[in-house]
Amino acid sequence: QVQLQESGPGLVKPSETLSLTCTVSGDSIRSYYWTWIRQPAGKGLECIGRIYSSGSTNYSPSLNSRVTMSVDTSKNQFSLRLSSVTAADTAVYYCARLGRSGHFDYWGQGTLVTVSA
């Protein structure tokens, strides 16, 4: 069974960089795309972007200038960095696997990141 687990600071100061890591177990990180999705409290879901095991990425146009994703196949992990954060970036951040038909079939439990001084 594929399992994903997000980790990283739960509190980030405005203008700083949010950094999260997702650890994948139960399957190799190779041969799939892996994604980050966020959800502000009481609101809908927003896909931030995806990364392949080769390091190839696609980012949401609205976040493209602030997002960097990376992958470490030796650790079966992938990471998210979001720079210049504001209160609007406060959300639950999920990592998820992108299935073959463009759907998200496995999800982490989510981690709340609050942007506040």
Add this chain to the structure above:
Amino acid sequence: DIQMTQSPSTLSASVGDRVTITCRASQSISNWLAWYQQKPGKAPKLLIYKASSLESGVPSRFSGSGSGTEFTLTISGLHPDDFATYYCQQYNVYSEWTFGQGTRVEIK
């Protein structure tokens, strides 16, 4: 950008009811559509992919249909465990993924 619009935003129903949620895309997405169920404090759970394919382990009372721009999720016989928020999600050839705004199914 492709916009996804779900209706209704909230739906009140009783156990045993047949429930239908609609999702419309602002342009054709063929059958690249998925449906998810989300409960408070939990990650979304995949129910349906490619518009009508049931994810393994999901009860058969859930079904999806549609193609192009209009899609439906049907729950044939609402169970107590089905009261939740449901999201549709599209995928297109530009490597973009967009979710609908969600439909909350609440107890009548």
